[in-house]
Amino acid sequence: MRHAGQSIIVTGAAGAIGFATAEILAREGAELLLVDIDGDRLESRAAGLIDAGHRVIAHRADCADPAAVEGYASAAMTAFGKIDGFFNNAGIEGTLSPTHEYDIAEFDRVIHVNLRGMFLGLRFVLPHMVAAGRGAVVNTASIGSERGLAGACAYNAAKHGAVGLTRTAASEVAQRGVRVNCVMPGVIETPLLVGMLEQMFDGDVQAGMDKLGQVATLNRVGQPHEVGEAVAFLLSDAASYVNGAKWEIDGGALATIRNDV
Numbered sequence: 001m002r003h004a005g006q007s008i009i010v011t012g013a014a015g016a017i018g019f020a021t022a023e024i025l026a027r028e029g030a031e032l033l034l035v036d037i038d039g040d041r042l043e044s045r046a047a048g049l050i051d052a053g054h055r056v057i058a059h060r061a062d063c064a065d066p067a068a069v070e071g072y073a074s075a076a077m078t079a080f081g082k083i084d085g086f087f088n089n090a091g092i093e094g095t096l097s098p099t100h101e102y103d104i105a106e107f108d109r110v111i112h113v114n115l116r117g118m119f120l121g122l123r124f125v126l127p128h129m130v131a132a133g134r135g136a137v138v139n140t141a142s143i144g145s146e147r148g149l150a151g152a153c154a155y156n157a158a159k160h161g162a163v164g165l166t167r168t169a170a171s172e173v174a175q176r177g178v179r180v181n182c183v184m185p186g187v188i189e190t191p192l193l194v195g196m197l198e199q200m201f202d203g204d205v206q207a208g209m210d211k212l213g214q215v216a217t218l219n220r221v222g223q224p225h226e227v228g229e230a231v232a233f234l235l236s237d238a239a240s241y242v243n244g245a246k247w248e249i250d251g252g253a254l255a256t257i258r259n260d261v
Contacts, residue, residue, distance in 0.1 A: 002236045004029030007080035009072065011063050011121060012090035014041040016190035017140070021087055021228035026054040028232060030085070033057050033076040037090075063090035064117040066124075073124040083128045085235040088121040089140040091158075093192055096151035107154040114158035115165075122169050122180075129178045136235045139166050139182040143250045146184065163246050170244030179243045181234050186250025187212045188222045216251025 008025055012018040013034035022032055026049050036042040039060035046058035059075050061068040076083050094110035097103065118139055129135025141162040142155075149156050162182055170180040187193070189209070197208030213220040227249050233239055234247070248254050 001029040002238060003085070003232070006030045006084040006235075007033075007076060007082050008085035008087065008235065009033045009035060009076050009083060009125065010087045010089060011035040011072075012140070013058075014038045014045055015089075016192075016224040017185065017188060017227050018087070018089045019045050020224035021089070021231045022049065022056075024225065024228045024232045025085075025087075025235070026052070026056060028236075031055040031080055033059055033072065033079065035059050035061050035063065035072045035090070037062050063121065064113045066120055069117075069120040070124045073128060077128055082132055083125060084135055086121065086125045086129075086135070086137045087140075087231055087235065088118055088125075088137060090117055090121075091140060094152065094154050098151060099153040102153050110154035111158050114155065115161045118162055118165055122165065126169065126173060126178065130173055130176045133177040135178045136239070137169070137178070137180040138231045138234045139180070141166070141182040141184045141246060143184050143186045143248065143254055145182075145246065146248075146254055166246065167244050174243050179234075179239070181239075181242055181245045181247065183227060183230055183234070184246055184248045184250065184254075185227045186222055186248070186253045187215055188224055188227060188249075190224060193221075213251075216253045217256060218251035220251065222249065222251055 003025055008030045010018055010022045013022050014036035022034055034046050042058045046056045049056040057079055059072050061072045091114045095106050139162050142159040144156045145159040145163045166180055166182040194205055197205045201208040209221050230247055230249050
């Protein structure tokens with residue numbers, strides 16, 4: 001129960017990684033404000049946790065809209081009186097296309113949600129933490145923050161930016177009692193990944209999983225809860241000396257150059 005008595009916001013909470021993390025945080029005693037733009041799925045996710053006896057509030061919001069972001073931060077303060085933790089996780093993949101052919105409007109859309117949206121989360125949540133003199137934030141970056149991902153120039157640029165935002169904010173608020181870190185998931189089994197694999201491997205999702213799993217030295221695709229466990233640790237007091245860090249959760253993909261596949 002390392003999060004007992006803590007109030008935590010999770011954005012992108014209707015998605016695989018967001019909800020897996022919410023389940024872990026709830027199980028460890030946190031009261032949660034779950035945020036997502038998909039209101040129906042969010043309500044369904046929240047209902048399951050509420051039925052299990054956890055204190056959870058579902059809050060529909062567009063995490064790239066300043067008024068909506070300020071709204072979810074205010075909603076958490078109204079409901080809980082404080083914000084101890086923030087999983088700044090909302091994001092989209094965007095379409096795949098070479099940089100020299102990438103649609104400009106699509107580039108703007110991905111940057112708007114993934115990078116500007118992350119900034120907005122920091123902009124409106126951090127003041128409450130700074131005022132309280134304590135708090136912890138985890139941003140969602142990606143192994144695409146460290147490597148080029150062919151066909152994903154907008155996503156890649158935004159995730160590189162996520163590390164920069166993390167380091168900058170961490171350097172600014174640490175002496176005010178607030179820590180800011182980020183996680184960098186690798187290939188994680190989510191509905192979005194399954195959808196992409198169906199297109200890439202003519203419906204043979206398992207073949208796609210086997211192929212992508214070879215990127216990691218563990219020879220498998222990761223699961224959402226494996227990201228959630230790391231996030232839960234970073235949000236906890238057990239990580240009290242971790243600040244400005246970027247944690248790879250990628251099965252060892254960034255650790256080596258595979259020569260056996």
